[in-house]
Amino acid sequence: MPVHEGPAHEGSTRKGTRPYDAVIVGGGHNGLVAAAYLARAGQSVLVLERLGNTGGAAVSTRPFAGIDARLSRYSYLVSLLPRKIVRDLDLDFRVRGRTISSYTPVERDGRPTGLLVGGGERRTREAFARLTGSDREYESWQRFYDMTGRVAQRVFPTLTEPLPTREALRARVDDEDAWRTLFEEPIGVAVEERFTDDLVRGVVLTDALIGTFADAHDPSLPQNRCFLYHVIGGGTGAWDVPVGGMGALTDALATAARNAGAVLATGHEVLRIETDGRSAEITYRTAEGEGTVGARHVLVNASPQELAALTGDEPPTPAEGAQLKVNMLLTRLPALRDSSVDPREAFAGTFHIAEGYEQLAAAYAQAAAGALPGAPPSEIYCHSLTDPTILGPGLVERGFQTLTLFGLHTPARLFAHDNDAVREELLKSTLAQLDAHLAEPITDCLASDADGRPCIEAKTPLDLEHGLRLPGGNIFHRELSWPYAEEGTGRWGVETRHPNILLCGAGAVRGGGVSGVPGHNAAMAVLEDADAAATGREPRP
Template identity: 70%
Template sequence: MPALASYDAVIVGGGHNGLVAAAYLARAGRRVLVLERLGHTGGAAVSAPPFPGVAARLSRYAYLVSLLPERIVEDLGLRLTLRKRAFSSYTPVVRDGRPTGLLVGGGESRTRAAFAELTGSEREYQAWLRFYDMTRRLAVRVFPTLTEPLPSRAGLRARIADEAAWRAIFERPLGEVVEATFQDDLVRGVVLTDALIGTFSHAHDPSLRQNRCFLYHVIGQGTGDWDVPVGGMGAVTGALADAARAAGAEIVTGHEVTTIATDGLTAEVGYRTDDAEGVVGAGVVLVNASPRELARLLGEPAPVGAGSRPRPEPVEGAQFKVNMLLRRLPALRDPAADPREALAGTFHVAEGYEQLEAAYRQAAAGAIPAEPPSEIYCHSLTDPSILSPELAALGYHTLTLFGLHAPARLFAEDNAGARERLLAATLGTLNGLLAEPIDDCLAVDATGRPCVEAKTPLDLEAEIGLPGGHIFHGDLAFPFAEDDEETASPAARWGVATGHANVLLCGSGAVRGGGVSGVPGHNAAMAVLGR
């Protein structure tokens, strides 16, 4: 690649949002270059065989899809399949000394019966229906706005046209509506978990960061469904890379961006490879990296953020990711629960309402929670294609565990040691819900080691550049501009502005970022095309 080549747009980072932006811009006739630090595209949305000698390709970091708009899929002609899960969730619990649980899914009559069995009445089920009818109304009205110019706060409020829902989600801590709506501790906890995925917060956090996280977890596709990507997350980003290249975008891997210099009209992007350094010119630079990383590339102080603008420092991730391969699914303590149903959706571990609060307080005080909360799902029950035919025939399965309330501070002094302690506590808590230890079900790799891979926030920062290990690049923002925010420029109108007119955010740090959605990539491309 010539050292002084010039492009209409240079995109920093080949994760899914950068690929979306590249595809849109290239399809519009722009000359586009994507520079990716790693040896492959995909960022956090990749599939890989993490266990030596074992033919299983796991979604190594991100693992489910909800926020990717059908509009993007259709616009870019993406060839991918998203499959519905047969069950939404199963939450085990011991009541009166008896193992039982709450299974959601499998049809209305089964869900209703499960609520009645757990709570002894119809009340919680009816409350559940009313609550999620409210979130679906929100989803239908909010989700389409994600790929439109950023609405104002007042504009989105008017579009929602439901004052009770607006106050519950946008103005008051989520715990208030959860406690007013539900009586059962377990049911309250199941609802609250969507507010805590990758977000270190609690039900009554006055900052409302839990509300923002909850909103994005219940609006996907206008339904709130979370779907399984057939072939794993790598199939999603593989389709995006194919679409970008087919449109004419140039994508190079093994090229780490080191500097961005801009005068507001043109920019120069410095990069290095294993054996060379270079500079390319750009009319506009789209950054599929965090606001903190952008500041470093520009040689500026870390952002302080305000309103719905880029997030302030410090940034701290709070999740624990564990990938496992099993020889067989474990039996559950609840004799009425079929593991093929319970693990097909989200299997909640230690996620009762009071358990979540206790774990938050322990982690906030700097201690690994005594009962680490987590949620698990089995990709291969819905999509066995990620396993070789031989492993599938033998009854092997994958398990993906996402741990909550594991802030980066817990790992600062001894990442490896804290990782092992949290893994032991997490699997020990899971074992309390099983009829047999999970260790007895684990496959082994070619070296004879159990097939378990654990990642802390610090691991995610080191491996894929997530600031502080935060999967959203920082606390999520509500999907609107404050009423007094300036949105005159295309970048501001689309929620991708930085302090430089020709440098835009196209990753999770943009307004309406977070999750595997492609939304920031789409919006950054629309801002460029509107310049």
């Protein structure tokens, strides 16, 4: 919703007025985290947001006409958000755990079956034994995830601290086998050495491929960095459901920022930033025309490409996104071909589709060669099974459910010649892969909106680029970084070549996902600088 307070009333660069301590470009969740921290510390803060609402990609919307269903439109699960941020900012925000981790259907010996992970140790062990014929794969699974759990406990707390050096983080992990597995060798090596079943291998590998277009054995290790962030969240690696949808988080953050005194100005598109390293002037555009505002610090909650465009710097090489995001509203959950599993359990966790190890490799090879995967891999979950509050009471009473699908290995380049046609083709083939494991077509279960249209929407990387300005549709803004200091990363991983301009979005070091970590770290960098200025000390490098 538009904000009534405009930037000209207090922080304008008009003669005789005082600049803001901090202007934040972009009102996504990281920008709101930074705004709340800085305003609570007594700084004057202005957030300039291009769109008509704050929240960025972490929003809830009612995408289907006349239907009371508030869906997490883009980002949809929470793992990397530290409880520290929730506590520090007194956020009215909760998450719920999922009792089922995942279900992966497959056909073996001519019959439908699958692997259900969750519901207790005994049940999971039995599911592995039914699929593979022995306990060995389950025991390997336990050893592997015990190892990632230990790494998570040691690495996750560092995300809201100044960047450790590589050697300091290695010492903190204190497990050379784990360090080699996650930080030095392609994750495909560990998957193939530790697991023998193709389906189990695929389930493990998927965490390395969410939003990342890479082969399991890519020597540059983008898949390892993606895997690491997917298994360290909260110190456990658990992916939880935001109660009320993802918009509940950004609504709580916006409230916290406003209550602390920050000004949130929507419908304000920033055009350029000029700085001498000590103070900055930000030019923005609204429906009424252009304006300027001054600031001591500028925090950019946008991609590194957008930052370069605003400052006139050379843009970094973009890394394209590679995902299909689909939202659906169903009148009922579909029945499964594997009748031994209740659909309410299968869809409550992550429902893996065409994500066997060899299927993932084939899909990557086909997409790298310029073609859509013949069997597009994807995964689905049902938010409303864990949190029915996103649905109106009437829909809950009638048994309606939501489905969120996230497709892999579909890089932006595949959509360049005709985004609409390729989107339609990919959606059709993706749903066909799902239908192969259902006792009824998913389209038979789709609800209809007030205009009689099926309740389904799909977003390609190019749709995300056009709507949210994600470069190449990359949900991480660029390739994920290691969570340790490298040359040029600075103390907090948010610094740029301009001393008073910081990057507080997903493209910062330790960015990506719904975490608030870059927003927190940029705010800490500003407060350290302010403290140094107040005491006459040199800012820390």
